[in-house]
Amino acid sequence: MSSLEIRGIQKSFSSTQVLKGIDISIDSGDFLVLVGPSGCGKSTLLNMIAGLDSITAGDIVIDGDVVNEVRPSQRDIAMVFQSYALYPNMSVAKNISFGLEMRKVPKDERNQRVASVAQMLQIEPLLDRKPSQLSGGQRQRVAMGRALVRDPKIFLFDEPLSNLDAKLRVDMRTEIKKLHQRVGNTIVYVTHDQVEAMTLATKIAVMKDGELQQLGSPDEVYNNPNNLFVASFMGSPSMNLLESRIIQQDGAPVVPVSLKSGEEIFLPLPQSPAYRKYLNKPVIIGLRPEAITDPGSAEQESSLLYSSSCQIDMIEPTGAELYAIMELNKQEVVSRMRASCGVQSGQTAEVIFNMEYAVLFDPETELRIS
Amino acid sequence: MTDTLQANGVSSARFWRVALYTTLIVFAVFYLLPLYVMLTTSFKSLAEIRQGNMLALPADWTIEPWLQAWGKACVGLTCEGINSYFWNSIKMVVPAVVITTVLGALNGYVLTKWRFTGHKWVFALMLFGCFIPFQIVLIPMSQVLGKLGIAGDTAGLVLVHTAYGIGFSTLFFRNYYEAFPSELVKAAMIDGAGFFGIFWRILLPSSGPIIVVTVIWLFTNIWNDFLFGASFAAGEGAPMTVALNNLVNSSTGVKEYNVHMAAAIIAALPTLLVYIVAGRYFVRGLMAGSVKG
Ligand SMILES: Nc1ncnc2c1ncn2[C@@H]1O[C@H](COP(=O)(O)OP(=O)(O)OP(=O)(O)O)[C@@H](O)[C@H]1O
Numbered sequence: 001m002s003s004l005e006i007r008g009i010q011k012s013f014s015s016t017q018v019l020k021g022i023d024i025s026i027d028s029g030d031f032l033v034l035v036g037p038s039g040c041g042k043s044t045l046l047n048m049i050a051g052l053d054s055i056t057a058g059d060i061v062i063d064g065d066v067v068n069e070v071r072p073s074q075r076d077i078a079m080v081f082q083s084y085a086l087y088p089n090m091s092v093a094k095n096i097s098f099g100l101e102m103r104k105v106p107k108d109e110r111n112q113r114v115a116s117v118a119q120m121l122q123i124e125p126l127l128d129r130k131p132s133q134l135s136g137g138q139r140q141r142v143a144m145g146r147a148l149v150r151d152p153k154i155f156l157f158d159e160p161l162s163n164l165d166a167k168l169r170v171d172m173r174t175e176i177k178k179l180h181q182r183v184g185n186t187i188v189y190v191t192h193d194q195v196e197a198m199t200l201a202t203k204i205a206v207m208k209d210g211e212l213q214q215l216g217s218p219d220e221v222y223n224n225p226n227n228l229f230v231a232s233f234m235g236s237p238s239m240n241l242l243e244s245r246i247i248q249q250d251g252a253p254v255v256p257v258s259l260k261s262g263e264e265i266f267l268p269l270p271q272s273p274a275y276r277k278y279l280n281k282p283v284i285i286g287l288r289p290e291a292i293t294d295p296g297s298a299e300q301e302s303s304l305l306y307s308s309s310c311q312i313d314m315i316e317p318t319g320a321e322l323y324a325i326m327e328l329n330k331q332e333v334v335s336r337m338r339a340s341c342g343v344q345s346g347q348t349a350e351v352i353f354n355m356e357y358a359v360l361f362d363p364e365t366e367l368r369i370s
Numbered sequence: 371m372t373d374t375l376q377a378n379g380v381s382s383a384r385f386w387r388v389a390l391y392t393t394l395i396v397f398a399v400f401y402l403l404p405l406y407v408m409l410t411t412s413f414k415s416l417a418e419i420r421q422g423n424m425l426a427l428p429a430d431w432t433i434e435p436w437l438q439a440w441g442k443a444c445v446g447l448t449c450e451g452i453n454s455y456f457w458n459s460i461k462m463v464v465p466a467v468v469i470t471t472v473l474g475a476l477n478g479y480v481l482t483k484w485r486f487t488g489h490k491w492v493f494a495l496m497l498f499g500c501f502i503p504f505q506i507v508l509i510p511m512s513q514v515l516g517k518l519g520i521a522g523d524t525a526g527l528v529l530v531h532t533a534y535g536i537g538f539s540t541l542f543f544r545n546y547y548e549a550f551p552s553e554l555v556k557a558a559m560i561d562g563a564g565f566f567g568i569f570w571r572i573l574l575p576s577s578g579p580i581i582v583v584t585v586i587w588l589f590t591n592i593w594n595d596f597l598f599g600a601s602f603a604a605g606e607g608a609p610m611t612v613a614l615n616n617l618v619n620s621s622t623g624v625k626e627y628n629v630h631m632a633a634a635i636i637a638a639l640p641t642l643l644v645y646i647v648a649g650r651y652f653v654r655g656l657m658a659g660s661v662k663g
């Protein structure tokens with residue numbers, strides 16, 4: 001069907017280089033999510049896929065054809081903009097059918113397709129209104145409708161949910177996911193909300209300063225981050241990162257970590273040949289909050305559980321679970337526990353470290369050690 | 371203590387308000403007085419004017435001076451009133467305003483949404499064109515018009531005014547379209563609309579206020595222009611302003627003040643009308659772009 005390949009794409013605005021050679025390749029039907037901090041070049045990349053921005057170097061390939069010189073309207077893509085970009089002077093129905101009209105689709109067919117899209121998105125009662133008379137969520141749906149009605153090869157979404165309130169965001173997220181499962185088109189989706197990225201994507205591309213940091217499935221990006229940036233960017237609350245070193249204890253590699261009481265504990269590491277090179281050398285150890293838990297929620301089948309009693313400095317209940325904050329290596333560490341586990345701030349509690357999920361990074365290169 | 375202070379505050383505020391309004395009213399009267407004199411004079415007979423009571427209302431209202439001004443008064447050598455010159459002005463102002471507005475809108479569109487290298491320079495030069503004094507171009511312009519064979523013709527005036535107005539109309543539209551979201555243009559590109567399609571279907575329908583501003587500005591300036599009219603279109607083809615001058619300056623016979631006043635008001639009427647009809651958009655349009663939201 002419709003695959004998309006981004007080959008060594010670079011973009012410069014006068015003297016500043018905004019994209020420094022991006023390589024991404026996805027299959028048809030993939031849901032690619034581009035994430036990264038503000039200003040890292042996500043929108044720029046999307047605009048280049050759409051053909052709205054010129055390409056400084058590299059190729060955009062759709063279905064095996066280089067489309068660098070193909071006009072936006074000929075690329076068979078549809079885009080949903082962050083601001084929705086609904087035409088203010090046209091009714092909702094006109095907005096949706098404008099693209100069809102420009103493509104000289106007969107009027108009857110246009111009306112029919114608008115009607116079916118309106119039904120799918122439940123905006124039938126709004127068809128005669130002007131965009132200014134719609135709420136944010138309704139505008140968002142109209143913007144989606146404008147893209148959907150064309151049934152393009154590739155959908156491009158630029159932060160379509162960022163203007164919505166929290167509840168609506170979650171609803172629309174589900175809607176988009178359902179939509180993707182139903183229509184099965186290829187989608188490229190920009191966001192800097194990593195929850196959106198995790199829930200929607202079949203592939204995530206993490207970007208920073210115009211460079212691709214990692215491309216992989218949500219699971220890979222979350223559990224096997226390539227480097228420190230990806231590790232700290234993905235996940236909320238973010239991964240705990242502690243400076244330590246690897247030492248040998250009873251023939252097995254461990255990392256020493258000091259508790260608030262001053263006592264030193266030795267967290268076991270999985271056997272990996274890579275760790276041997278870092279013996280007695282500084283490393284950064286990354287532990288997700290869910291890898292530090294109360295005994296009740298620990299994964300009992302894990303082979304690398306380490307138990308210790310730690311002082312809990314503060315708890316943050318979220319309803320479903322609670323985040324207990326403690327101090328390791330004189331640094332704040334967040335752990336994720338059951339809401340009912342009964343820990344209290346200011347008291348000591350038994351804490352389980354699941355070291356199977358620990359990831360190590362080289363402090364110099366910031367790359368993953370594996 | 372505080373009570374008296376407050377009372378002082380209130381009364382002094384009232385004093386300033388009264389002073390302010392008095393000043394404003396005095397100025398308003400001062401500025402309206404000539405119009406009042408013109409209006410009353412234009413409805414008086416010559417005999418009544420000679421009695422000299424300038425500020426009095428007409429004793430006998432008469433529209434004879436207006437009819438004379440329109441159809442019979444002598445301008446130069448012909449005595450057919452000013453109506454043909456009035457139409458001359460219309461024939462000059464309408465095409466000039468339409469062409470200049472359309473070109474300005476297109477320029478603004480290109481300078482904001484289809485930028486090319488050097489677009490800043492083009493715009494800077496256009497702005498520069500706004501500030502060239504009329505007198506400087508008189509001689510070169512007359513040569514150009516002569517070469518084109520439209521000297522002394524309404525078409526020549528249309529060309530001159532278009533050339534002069536285009537800087538301003540470009541400025542207006544460029545600033546307005548600068549604030550127009552580029553994402554709308556991008557969306558339309560993806561939807562398959564071309565250069566003119568986007569202009570016609572997306573930008574123009576949202577340009578109401580700035581079109582009004584440009585039209586008022588151009589209309590007023592072109593209609594009121596005297597210098598170009600006097601230089602490039604003498605005689606039969608002269609615009610209203612030149613004809614009015616010739617009428618008033620006719621040295622033969624008695625000065626028919628009532629006719630002159632009527633003619634002057636007729637000459638001013640179109641700009642007044644344009645401003646009354648579209649004036650409230652004028653302020654709104656001038657504000658657009660400078661203040662967001
Ligand atoms: N037309 C332009 N001229 C010069 N620099 C630009 C232009 N457009 C974007 N940039 C720069 O390119 C960089 C990337 O911009 P881009 O809009 O792609 O960021 P983004 O990742 O989409 O950010 P956000 O998450 O805030 O939307 C930014 O530093 C921005 O300042």
Ligand SMILES: [Mg+2]
Nearest residue numbers: 042043044158
């Ligand atoms: Mg962006």
